[in-house]
Amino acid sequence: MKKYSVFAVAREAMRHHSGWPRAWRDAQPKRRYDVIIVGAGGHGLATAYYLGKNFGVTNVAVLEKGWLGGGNTGRNTTIIRSNYLQDPSAAIYEKSRSLYETLSQDLNYNVMFSPRGVIMLAQTEHEVRGYKRTAHANALQGVSTEFIGPERVKQLVPIINLDGPRYPVLGGLWQARGGTARHDAVAWGYARACSDMGMDIIQKCEVTGVRQTGGKVTGVSTTRGDIDCDKLGLVVAGHSGQLAGMAGFRLPIESVALQALVSEPIKPCMDVVVMANTVHGYMSQSDKGEMVIGGGTDGYNNYTQRGSFHHIEETVRALVETFPMISRLKMLRQWGGIVDVTGDRSPILSKTPVEGIFINAGWGTGGFKAIPGSGWGFAELMAKGHSPLTQAFGLERFAEGRFIDESVAAGVAH
Amino acid sequence: MLILTCPCCHVTAEETEFHAGGEAHLTRIGPGGSEGEFESYLFMRQNPKGVHLERWRHVYGCGKWFHLARDTATLHVYGAYSAQTTAPPDHIRTAIKDRHPDWRWQGEVNQ
Numbered sequence: 001m002k003k004y005s006v007f008a009v010a011r012e013a014m015r016h017h018s019g020w021p022r023a024w025r026d027a028q029p030k031r032r033y034d035v036i037i038v039g040a041g042g043h044g045l046a047t048a049y050y051l052g053k054n055f056g057v058t059n060v061a062v063l064e065k066g067w068l069g070g071g072n073t074g075r076n077t078t079i080i081r082s083n084y085l086q087d088p089s090a091a092i093y094e095k096s097r098s099l100y101e102t103l104s105q106d107l108n109y110n111v112m113f114s115p116r117g118v119i120m121l122a123q124t125e126h127e128v129r130g131y132k133r134t135a136h137a138n139a140l141q142g143v144s145t146e147f148i149g150p151e152r153v154k155q156l157v158p159i160i161n162l163d164g165p166r167y168p169v170l171g172g173l174w175q176a177r178g179g180t181a182r183h184d185a186v187a188w189g190y191a192r193a194c195s196d197m198g199m200d201i202i203q204k205c206e207v208t209g210v211r212q213t214g215g216k217v218t219g220v221s222t223t224r225g226d227i228d229c230d231k232l233g234l235v236v237a238g239h240s241g242q243l244a245g246m247a248g249f250r251l252p253i254e255s256v257a258l259q260a261l262v263s264e265p266i267k268p269c270m271d272v273v274v275m276a277n278t279v280h281g282y283m284s285q286s287d288k289g290e291m292v293i294g295g296g297t298d299g300y301n302n303y304t305q306r307g308s309f310h311h312i313e314e315t316v317r318a319l320v321e322t323f324p325m326i327s328r329l330k331m332l333r334q335w336g337g338i339v340d341v342t343g344d345r346s347p348i349l350s351k352t353p354v355e356g357i358f359i360n361a362g363w364g365t366g367g368f369k370a371i372p373g374s375g376w377g378f379a380e381l382m383a384k385g386h387s388p389l390t391q392a393f394g395l396e397r398f399a400e401g402r403f404i405d406e407s408v409a410a411g412v413a414h
Numbered sequence: 415m416l417i418l419t420c421p422c423c424h425v426t427a428e429e430t431e432f433h434a435g436g437e438a439h440l441t442r443i444g445p446g447g448s449e450g451e452f453e454s455y456l457f458m459r460q461n462p463k464g465v466h467l468e469r470w471r472h473v474y475g476c477g478k479w480f481h482l483a484r485d486t487a488t489l490h491v492y493g494a495y496s497a498q499t500t501a502p503p504d505h506i507r508t509a510i511k512d513r514h515p516d517w518r519w520q521g522e523v524n525q
């Protein structure tokens with residue numbers, strides 16, 4: 001792998017950028033791998049990367065039915081924060097956020113991590129109490145957050161309207177080291193590093209069946225033939241139920257559409273990320289100047305990557321009240337992704353009823369921020385059979401009633 | 415945007431008038447159920463990419479619950495039917511099989 005550096009840029013500038021090699025090999029499937037990961041989204045690729053980096057497991061294939069990062073990883077609004085309420089969540093999300101701080105250096109790939117700060121607005125008395133509670137919990141967890149009053153919110157976000165008629169801004173939960181990153185770059189950077197370790201990233205290769213003997217996995221069937229493996233990681237977000245079905249078990253997951261939209265680019269006007277969970281709207285400004293807006297999920301099961309228009313309408317209507325200046329903005333693009341939502345709004349990183357099969361799913365509306373931490377913990381789980389980071393996120397928690405309830409805390413969990 | 419017809423009051427309206435209530439035909443587990451049964455009833459879902467039998471409520475209309483057969487891969491609606499039943503009626507099954515000849519309701523045998 002050629003190292004990316006300022007010298008490389010200078011050298012290539014001299015020769016019309018003719019010398020950049022492919023960032024990752026276009027691999028053909030082999031007959032057998034030690035580990036197969038299904039799904040080349042951020043979580044699948046990060047898992048492969050840390051399997052190699054932390055555990056020396058490099059005979060690995062990542063199988064992707066479409067293209068690299070074409071699932072939710074390339075469709076999300078890239079908010080990164082770790083101010084969750086429950087201890088297991090704070091641990092894995094903060095691990096993730098801290099890995100993001102140095103990810104560009106680790107991968108030698110600019111993922112454009114921008115720790116510009118994230119505010120979660122408190123717009124009802126209930127939210128004020130809720131976020132104060134989260135701030136106290138975060139203090140105990142060692143996650144740096146603070147509850148701020150409306151004046152401070154206004155200082156940080158000059159374009160905000162504090163006294164909207166329906167939802168006044170009463171304060172906010174502020175995480176100064178939260179922010180955003182470039183979503184595609186996260187997938188591409190991990191893919192490049194995995195490929196460099198000798199792993200095969202195989203696109204346009206859909207897994208159509210899971211083969212097992214005597215309760216133990218032996219391999220997968222794909223649109224490009226059968227491939228054997230010792231261990232199988234299912235990391236397919238919205239399609240988790242389908243893959244689990246192939247392997248013969250069910251999941252506490254439902255797949256629904258979540259949408260986002262961007263405006264025409266405008267001059268810089270908001271340099272933090274603002275989330276308004278009561279009204280299911282959140283917004284940040286991209287480096288290109290577009291306002292990036294996300295909303296709430298649809299209520300019904302859906303695999304079409306298309307959501308209902310009225311959700312966008314509701315989100316924008318609420319945001320216009322809080323940010324009056326966006327009322328004149330034209331919206332350029334709108335899209336949807338299929339997110340995997342669990343009963344307690346927390347992910348599942350777990351062994352499964354089939355020996356050798358592991359699942360990493362249920363990140364729902366908020367898993368982009370978790371990509372490095374989830375890959376770190378899930379790789380450990382797959383390599384060693386247990387991981388302190390993933391321990392609380394096992395499938396058995398639903399039978400045991402030991403939930404990691406983030407739905408009450410966050411409402412929406414982006 | 416889904417357009418649904420309520421089988422109770424026969425009004426046809428946009429989805430904003432309705433509320434989705436998740437998978438239909440779950441067996442309710444009561445006191446004495448095992449942990450596994452409760453887990454299955456409360457959390458485990460089919461979540462199919464394809465035909466989904468589900469509960470809806472006509473919240474901003476007659477207020478009644480009903481069942482709907484819908485395709486999650488295409489958003490096609492096969493039809494709505496009464497909530498007072500534990501299995502999809504024949505006309506719904508026929509509508510589904512017109513498009514998916516291999517589809518079977520739980521335990522239904524090939525004819």
Ligand SMILES: Cc1cc2nc3c(=O)[nH]c(=O)nc-3n(C[C@H](O)[C@H](O)[C@H](O)COP(=O)(O)OP(=O)(O)OC[C@H]3O[C@@H](n4cnc5c(N)ncnc54)[C@H](O)[C@@H]3O)c2cc1C
Binds near residue numbers: 042066069294366368
């Ligand atoms: C509109 C939107 C906004 C969001 N905003 C945020 C946000 O601001 N912050 C945040 O933290 N999170 C956000 N999220 C959530 C986040 O995008 C996801 O949690 C995260 O990207 C999931 O990553 P993944 O790798 O698990 O899944 P994906 O990126 O979806 O990857 C799964 C891959 O599996 C592949 N696959 C599926 N079936 C098969 C098969 N049979 N064979 C082979 N491959 C298969 C898919 O093609 C896909 O590429 C948002 C999501 C959406 C949709």
Ligand SMILES: [Zn+2]
Binds near residue numbers: 421472
């Ligand atoms: Zn009705």
